[in-house]
Amino acid sequence: MRLLSLGSVSKYYSSTATLAVDGASFELRPGEVHALVGENGAGKSTLAKIMCGFESPDSGRIELRGEGLSFGSHRDAERAGIGFVPQYSMLAPGLTAAENVALGHEPRMLGVFADRRRAAYDFSILADRYGFVVDPDAVVSTLSAAERREVEILRALSRGGDVLVLDEPTSILGERETSALFALIGRLKDAGAGIVYISHRAREILELADRISVMRSGRLESTVAASDVDERSLADMIMGGASIPAGERGGQEPGAAMLELRGVSLGGRGADRLDGADLVVRSGEIVAVIALGGNGLEALEAVACGEAEPDSGEALVRGRPVRSYARRELVSGVMAYIPTDREGRGLCAKASVALNAVARRLPSYSFREFAAGEAPLADAGAILSAFNVRNWPRRRIDTLSGGNRQRVVVARELERQASLVIAANPAQGLDGSSRAALFSRLSEMRAAGSAVLILSSDPEDASAVADRSFALYRGRLKAVGPADESAIAAALTGAAP
Amino acid sequence: MSGLSAFLTDAIAYLAPLSAVAMGGLATEYVGSLNIALEGLIVVGAFSYAVFGLLLDPVAAYVAALAVPAAVAYASDLFSRKTRADSFVVGLGVNMLAPAAASIVSQAVFGTKGVAVVPGLQAARSFGGLAALPLAGPLFGQRWTDYLAVAAAALVALALARTPFGTRARAAGMNADSLAMAGLDAGRVRGAAYAVSGLACGAAGAALAASVGAWVPSMSAGRGWIALVAVYLGGKRLGGTFAACALFALLLSLANGAQAVSSAPAELLMSAPYFLTAAVVIAGSARSRRRR
Numbered sequence: 001m002r003l004l005s006l007g008s009v010s011k012y013y014s015s016t017a018t019l020a021v022d023g024a025s026f027e028l029r030p031g032e033v034h035a036l037v038g039e040n041g042a043g044k045s046t047l048a049k050i051m052c053g054f055e056s057p058d059s060g061r062i063e064l065r066g067e068g069l070s071f072g073s074h075r076d077a078e079r080a081g082i083g084f085v086p087q088y089s090m091l092a093p094g095l096t097a098a099e100n101v102a103l104g105h106e107p108r109m110l111g112v113f114a115d116r117r118r119a120a121y122d123f124s125i126l127a128d129r130y131g132f133v134v135d136p137d138a139v140v141s142t143l144s145a146a147e148r149r150e151v152e153i154l155r156a157l158s159r160g161g162d163v164l165v166l167d168e169p170t171s172i173l174g175e176r177e178t179s180a181l182f183a184l185i186g187r188l189k190d191a192g193a194g195i196v197y198i199s200h201r202a203r204e205i206l207e208l209a210d211r212i213s214v215m216r217s218g219r220l221e222s223t224v225a226a227s228d229v230d231e232r233s234l235a236d237m238i239m240g241g242a243s244i245p246a247g248e249r250g251g252q253e254p255g256a257a258m259l260e261l262r263g264v265s266l267g268g269r270g271a272d273r274l275d276g277a278d279l280v281v282r283s284g285e286i287v288a289v290i291a292l293g294g295n296g297l298e299a300l301e302a303v304a305c306g307e308a309e310p311d312s313g314e315a316l317v318r319g320r321p322v323r324s325y326a327r328r329e330l331v332s333g334v335m336a337y338i339p340t341d342r343e344g345r346g347l348c349a350k351a352s353v354a355l356n357a358v359a360r361r362l363p364s365y366s367f368r369e370f371a372a373g374e375a376p377l378a379d380a381g382a383i384l385s386a387f388n389v390r391n392w393p394r395r396r397i398d399t400l401s402g403g404n405r406q407r408v409v410v411a412r413e414l415e416r417q418a419s420l421v422i423a424a425n426p427a428q429g430l431d432g433s434s435r436a437a438l439f440s441r442l443s444e445m446r447a448a449g450s451a452v453l454i455l456s457s458d459p460e461d462a463s464a465v466a467d468r469s470f471a472l473y474r475g476r477l478k479a480v481g482p483a484d485e486s487a488i489a490a491a492l493t494g495a496a497p
Numbered sequence: 498m499s500g501l502s503a504f505l506t507d508a509i510a511y512l513a514p515l516s517a518v519a520m521g522g523l524a525t526e527y528v529g530s531l532n533i534a535l536e537g538l539i540v541v542g543a544f545s546y547a548v549f550g551l552l553l554d555p556v557a558a559y560v561a562a563l564a565v566p567a568a569v570a571y572a573s574d575l576f577s578r579k580t581r582a583d584s585f586v587v588g589l590g591v592n593m594l595a596p597a598a599a600s601i602v603s604q605a606v607f608g609t610k611g612v613a614v615v616p617g618l619q620a621a622r623s624f625g626g627l628a629a630l631p632l633a634g635p636l637f638g639q640r641w642t643d644y645l646a647v648a649a650a651a652l653v654a655l656a657l658a659r660t661p662f663g664t665r666a667r668a669a670g671m672n673a674d675s676l677a678m679a680g681l682d683a684g685r686v687r688g689a690a691y692a693v694s695g696l697a698c699g700a701a702g703a704a705l706a707a708s709v710g711a712w713v714p715s716m717s718a719g720r721g722w723i724a725l726v727a728v729y730l731g732g733k734r735l736g737g738t739f740a741a742c743a744l745f746a747l748l749l750s751l752a753n754g755a756q757a758v759s760s761a762p763a764e765l766l767m768s769a770p771y772f773l774t775a776a777v778v779i780a781g782s783a784r785s786r787r788r789r
Binding site for chain 2: 054073074075076078084086089090091092093094095099100103104105106108112113114155
């Protein structure tokens with residue numbers, strides 16, 4: 001029995017002259033989680049968009065329960081019972097959570113007016129049913145990344161379909177939100193729904209998936225039962241063979257303190273706050289701080305990069321308060337910064353890939369060089385080649401997939417030897433080989449004397465390269481042994497040691 | 498009528514069309530593409546009212562004064578969406594084209610490129626009996642077209658604040674993807690907002706033409722631009738925009754009134770509204786800079 005099936009679907013983008021999906025056939029059964037894996041740019045997101053009516057294929061068929069369909073827009077797909085959770089936010093930031101979910105299906109009073117109370121009520125019923133806790137009247141821009149993802153999931157579920165397509169849903173979720181999501185997926189599955197799950201995380205896929213399909217260069221190469229693979233072979237399937245090098249660990253003694261937090265407290269949004277954090281990152285070492293959503297990681301990031309003034313305590317970069325630096329000074333080699341909020345703070349969405357790649361070098365161009373455009377374009381090519389971003393320097397960056405955008409940010413920030421690197425969720429959206437390139441570049445920078453601070457919600461980021469690791473739980477830092485995952489897990493969840 | 502109540506009556510007559518135009522502008526600001534053709538659309542509305550007033554009757558003229566600018570605004574947006582032309586440039590084009598086209602048609606219909614009086618088109622003052630009331634007096638005795646302009650402003654404001662259309666318009670301006678996720682077409686929402694702005698400008702144009710019962714070239718007198726300024730000064734919010742409109746109406750009718758009583762040179766007083774606008778803009782931007 002097939003729920004959804006795609007037969008020999010192809011999609012060609014003339015703007016970039018790429019065949020994003022090349023004759024892919026895919027089927028989804030009721031009550032199964034079907035994982036879709038592959039490198040960045042392999043065509044997973046495009047295939048998902050075709051299933052959900054955002055893109056129409058150039059050729060091939062789509063069938064739902066054996067009936068041929070063609071979607072003119074996502075609304076058609078939604079009517080047919082297909083919900084979509086996009087990789088990056090497609091919410092209106094100034095509207096409330098309830099308004100976003102109700103958009104296009106607004107409950108009305110007297111047939112004309114928007115019934116906001118009804119929308120908020122419907123939202124809380126929906127959130128309750130699926131075990132989420134989000135304030136219906138909270139404006140989306142004030143929510144944390146994890147809460148926004150929950151709103152996004154609720155929107156997909158609100159139309160009551162039986163096919164759900166999730167595009168890297170856990171990339172910014174903490175452990176608690178992730179397990180809530182998994183429990184939810186389990187319940188939907190038991191109810192007979194089919195779930196398409198796009199992810200790079202081997203462990204998650206093995207935990208969730210019934211079948212796994214691998215995409216490479218737009219082709220759907222193979223489909224296997226999840227019970228036939230182990231973590232190792234799945235990782236190879238996802239990464240196409242690359243693995244994370246161990247790196248030169250502990251080759252030298254750490255040098256002078258580059259970043260120092262002394263008793264820093266900051267009351268952040270909701271639960272996300274810091275409570276008297278002390279942390280030193282010296283040159284020649286990599287320190288990782290791991291936290292689940294809402295435990296103070298966002299506050300720590302804001303203080304360390306100088307965005308927020310601590311309520312008490314000090315944040316020093318090379319012995320000077322970080323807030324006392326002029327932005328230009330920080331950018332010119334003191335600090336490299338990969339923000340969690342890639343779309344809002346890491347990129348200029350309306351500029352080209354090349355311009356985003358050379359953003360840090362802009363002050364160094366003369367007007368003539370910049371206007372001619374050749375020097376920036378050549379520099380962009382050089383910067384991006386380190387992370388294998390090719391082909392589209394002139395495209396607007398917001399036409400790229402999330403993983404490719406992340407590669408641009410990482411390539412730009414790690415291009416030069418900065419004294420201090422602050423990398424917040426640096427591997428979000430990256431596939432295996434890019435992740436490996438990221439961590440090997442960070443170890444290289446450590447060997448050359450950079451101080452590196454990794455802030456992440458993924459414990460694997462710490463075990464990859466860090467010399468020292470800390471868990472952040474309810475705003476407090478706790479040292480944990482490197483690569484000791486069970487200790488990290490205990491500290492992260494506040495479990496007894 | 499005392500001097501004060503005459504002044505307030507004047508201010509309200511100024512505010513009525515201005516607030517309609519500003520609310521129309523705000524609708525397009527909500528969708529993230531401020532319509533800068535408001536000035537030209539007022540001209541289209543006023544001229545349509547005069548032409549159809551001559552050919553048909555005042556009610557048909559009023560309907561045409563709403564429909565024609567709405568259609569022009571919708572078409573201009575459709576043009577910039579389909580050809581991917583910059584909406585700012587298209588809007589400037591409408592502003593330049595509107596008076597020129599009116600002038601040509603005016604020659605054909607009225608036989609003049611100048612002022613064309615249309616008999617029977619001047620709108621009557623309504624509720625005149627209540628105009629003597631203390632305090633509330635100036636609210637009455639306005640022309641019915643002014644009341645309709647206020648109604649248009651109120652309807653647009655209500656639509657923006659309280660209907661799904663308003664929510665969708667805001668969503669379109671913030672993140673068009675959010676509409677795509679809801680299965681809605683951001684382009685259509687934008688087109689609707691443009692049509693609404695044209696309609697509101699039409700109500701204002703009709704009110705202007707009806708106040709003198711004639712078509713007067715350049716009778717919009719910068720109201721479309723002042724409305725754009727009001728949208729910005731008001732922080733792109735409903736209440737703020739209306740407050741900015743009220744401020745302009747008070748200042749401008751003050752300057753108008755001064756012409757009658759002051760011995761200052763007439764040229765200076767006639768240019769006072771524009772100086773006042775500039776002064777308010779400078780004060781407003783200084784304030785918002787401080788806030789940042």
